[in-house]
Amino acid sequence: FREGGPVEALDRRIGARSFARLLGDWRPPDGRGLAGALADRVRLLVLDGRLPLQTRVPAERELAGALGVSRTTVAAAYDALRDAA
Secondary structure, three states: OEOOOOHHHOOEEOOHHHHHHHHOOOOOOOOOOHHHHHHHHHHHHHHOOOOOOOEEOOOHHHHHHHHOOOHHHHHHHHHHHHHHO
16 A cells, blocks of 8 residues: 555556545544545455555545545555555
8 A cells, every 4th residue: 555655666556536435435434433444444455356456546635635535534544554554
C-alpha cells in the first residue's frame, strides 16, 4: 500500500472514481467508524487480489470527493493501513 511517493517506483495507478466503484458498499450501517471501515475494505481488496500490490491509490482529497466523505476520514484510513504494514 502506498499513497504518493516516486512515480517510477509504482507502475500501476487507480483513479478516484474507479477506486470508489471497486470499494463498493463499504460504509457501516450506523455511519460510525468510517475510517476503520474504509481501511478494512481496502485491506480486503488487497488480500483478495482485486487491488494489486504496488498500485498507487488516489490522493486523500480526490478519494474523499469521490466517496463523499471528509479528507480526514480518508487520511485516517490511509494512516491505519500504513501503520499496519
